[in-house]
Each structure stands twice: as C-alpha cells, then as structure tokens.
Amino acid sequence: MLSQSIEDYLKAIYEVETSEGKVSTSALSEKLGVSPASVTSMMKKLSEKKLITHKRYQGVKLTPAGRKIALEIIRHHRLIELYLKEALGVPWDQVHQEAEKWEHVLSEDLEDRIDKFLGYPVTDPHGSPIPRRDGTMIVRECDALVDVEPDTLVRVVEVSDHDPELLRYLGGIGLYPETEMTVVSKQPFKGPIIVELTGKEYPIGRNAAKYILVEKANN
Template sequence: MLSQAVEDYLKAIYTLHNGKPVTTSELSARLGVSSASVTNMMTRLAKMKLVTYAPYRGVALTAAGEKIALEIIRHHRLLETYLRDVLGYAWEQMHSEAEHLEHHISEEFEDRIDALLGYPTHDPHGDPIPTRDGTMEHTPADPLPACPHEQDLEVRRLLDTDHDMLHRIEALGLLPGTVFRILDADDELLVVHLDHDHISVPADVAAHIFAAPV
C-alpha cells in the first residue's frame, strides 16, 4: 500500500505536467515542501518505477505512476461531487475533506458513490472525472476574455485554486453548465447576458471561468 505522501506527489506531477517534465521547484511550490524533500521523493519514486527522473531535467510519470495518479484524481473528484451535491459542502470544505478522504476509500465505496451520483463525468469545478479504467476526456475551453461575443457559450470549467473566487463566481451564477452570451468587454469588465438579465463580470473573475461555444 502506498503512503499518502507518495499518492500526493503522483497526483501533483500529473496535475502539473503540460507535455513536458515537471520541475522540482514546481512540485515544491505546489505541495509546500522544500526542494530537498522533493528531490528525495523523486529518487524514491524512480526506484519504485513510478516516475522517470533526471536531476535538473525534471520528472515524468511512468505508465504505472500515471495509473495511480488517475485513480487518486478519480477518488478526489467523485468525493467532491458527493460532498457538494449530496451533503451541501461549501467549496473550501469540499476540497479539504476530499483531500483527506481520497487516500482512504475502498474501490467498492468509490463505485457506490459513482452509482449514487448517476455516474457523473465532471466534478463541481467542471474538471473531468477519470473513468474506472483510467481514461479521462478533456473538453476544450477558453477563459472568458478569449471567448467570442454575441454567441451562446457554456461554462465548462472553473479554476479551483482560489475559494473566495469560486464564491464570487457562484454568486454571479456562472457555474459549469450555465449557458450565456458575452455582450461587451473592456480591460476591467465583461457584460454577459444570462437568464434574461445583464451581469457585469470583473476581469479578474472572468479569467477563472472557462467556456466554449454550445
């Protein structure tokens, strides 16, 4: 059985990778640990054949490491969906609770909440939930400032790094699945048409909302 620390590292590497190796400094910032701790863990994970690691060149998951990372991500996103949709948790409570529970649930429990929720494909942020066999489909989306005007758009995903920002987005009614139109925009505000009303969206909020044409 893998430790929680190992699972956290594998999940972080998967989340940070963008077609290139992840650096120790990126992992250090993501996990809030020292660079020396990251280096020690990378050496350990490489010996376990869960990552490929070359000092000063970064780290990448092996097929075995990616499989574990996707399983933990599946746990996390199913738990967030359950905690929010069924138990009514707030954004910050939902995330911290899922961070703890993701390491401790059984596969049977995972399958049961998946069925209870109706086999959701996305979590409350709009992020895709990996399937049982470890596949995950990414839906293209752009931040609101880059989206076309005067066209029906659907909110696909929210950046989940700032809980206060998520509350602001929720107050505006721009959660994943919402259909709207951008009417006008400048450097400070976007004006959107939503539910027969015009809503002003500050530019800093808009940058956390990703949408795509319907």
Template structure:
C-alpha cells in the same frame, strides 16, 4: 502502501501534466508549496518506486504505473466531491477540502458504492472529468474566459481551481456550471471583462477570475 504525502506528489505531477508538456521540479514545488530541494528529494524516492522518470536536471514524467496511481487518487477525489454535493447536499465550495482528505482512504467498497449510487458520473461538481477504473480520463474541450473574444457567447463548463474563495465569489455572482455569458467588452488596461448575464444584467469580472473560468463557445 504509499503515504498521503507520496500520493499528493503523484497527484500534483499528474495535474501539472494535464496542462503542460513539461513538468519541472519547480512547478511541483510551487504547486505543493514545498522547497525545490524537498521535491528533488522525493523524486529520488519516486524514481526508486518506478512511479516517475527523470534524468538529472530534466523535467519529471510519471511512468504508466505512476500515472495509473495518480488517476485512481483523482478518481476517488472527484467521486467523493460528487457524492458530497449530489447525495449530501453540500455546496460545491465546500467539497474540495473534504475530498482532499477522503481521496487517501483505501477502500474500494466505499468508492465503488458512491460511484454506483451516483450512477457512474463522468464529471465532478467543478466540471472536471472523473478518470475511469483503468485510469482513462476524457480530454476536456474548453478555453479560459480570459481568452474569449469580444462578442462571443460562452458557457461555464469548469473552474481552474476549486478553492472555497473562488467558488463563494461565483455563488455570490450567481455563476454556476452551465451559466451563459456574453462578452461585451474587454478592458485593455486590466484585461477585466464586461459580461452580459442570462438575466440581461451586466457584470465585470477581473482577469484573475476570468483566468480561473473554463468556458466553451455556444451558438447564439
């Protein structure tokens, strides 16, 4: 029923709601790289469909129905990513863009089967939780590597964006989910981090990269 475009708006609002209290037209506009006027226009349509709520000049929120639809799209996206990596052997850097297209396929047979073949995974290859069939999603517990303190030992549990560019960079540095790193030093000038890796060698990561890495503290 909903066009791919509409599904992408729902998904955008959902994702933004996961990390912010308030989602503005401008946030959606930046996220989808369309003008604010376009977003405003689409919000009128989504309000008529009862998938979003918004008072004039106020932030947008998904309705229960809108949130459920968004969660189902994200569920399909993440199950597809998982299938592509686990069952087809594609690298985590390649699956996001494919899943971006597969998420719009209307076929419960397909996604239920992938889910079953994967034995009902809880997380996608980038560490993000997969919403269940009711749209429930576990809340992740993490902080960004850029927020870590000197001396802390952390483990990578997810990434903020699944772009090929970031993930190829991480591949090159031998960083994957589960990789442990100790923060040796934080450069005050550019907020880059000096890290000790598992093999005792050291590595410098820019603040841009550290802002994209989700970590948890681990015991020493």
C-alpha cells in the same frame, strides 16, 4: 500501499503535466507547499519506484504506472466532491478541502458504492471530468475565459476548485458549469472581463478568468 505523501506528489505531477506540459521542481514545490529540496528527494524515491522518469535538472514525467495511480486519486477526489454536494449539501467551495483528506482513505468498495449512488457521473461539481476506474478520462476541447473575444456566447465547462473565495463569488452570480453567458467586453489595462448572464453584467478579473474554462455555445 503508498503513503499519502506519495499520492499527493503523483497527483500534483499529473496536474502540472496537464496544465503546463513540463513538470519542474519549482512548480511542484509551489503547488505542494514544500521546499525544492524536498521535491528533489521525493523525485528520487518515485523514480526508484518506477512511477516517474527523472532526468537531472530536466523535469519529470509520469510513467504509465504513475499516471494510473494519479488518476485513481483524482477519481476519488472528484467522486467525493460530487458526493458531498449531492448527498450532504456541502457548498461547492468547501468540497475540495474535504475531498483532499478523504481521497487518501477511500476504499475501492466505497468508491464503487458512491459511484453507483451518483449514477456513474462524468463530471464533478466544478465541471472537471471524473476519471473512470480503468484510468481513462474524457478530455474536452475548451478555452480559458480570458482568451475569448468579446461578443461571444459561451458555455461554462469547468471552473478551478482551488480558490474557495472565487467559487463563492461565482456561485453568487450564478456562474456554474453548463451556464451560458456572453462575454461583453474586456476592460483595457488588464482590467476585468465583463460577462452577462441572466440579464445582468458582472466583472471577472483577468486572473480568475484564466481558471474558468468555456466552449463556444452554438447559439
């Protein structure tokens, strides 16, 4: 059995690996809220357990075994997020923090029951794909909203679940996965991006727009 700490590190490594390619000590340090020194000492332990490969002063990489565990935890996390929303009506900005704790103590049996209850879902409430039990996961082509040219009709694919305040704002304007909207303009001087949905225009900050993934809608 792996400790909650180890599971958290593996998950963080997976996420950094996916979003940035390279996994540096400082990236993990910031993501996990621990000191760089703590990260290094955990990296040593994970190397010994053959869950990652680590070259001193270069980054870190998951081994297949490490990746499998990371995906199991992420599967727990995302199933729980969706379950809490569907079964108990927890708002989408709150499901993340609840899942963050529960994911580490979910049994395989309960995982299967939840999966079945939800009808073997493919994405969580934020549009993130749910890894399958066998450790595979569907990857979709999509762009960050911040990179989309004005006058494009897009469909929201995924929204990062890490900032509850952003999620509340987006929920408030009706912006969810599957929502279609038009990018109206990008204000100059790093100003906000203006999108139009349900006939109204809303501003979305450049920084927030990095965390909203969209695909071009075939209009």
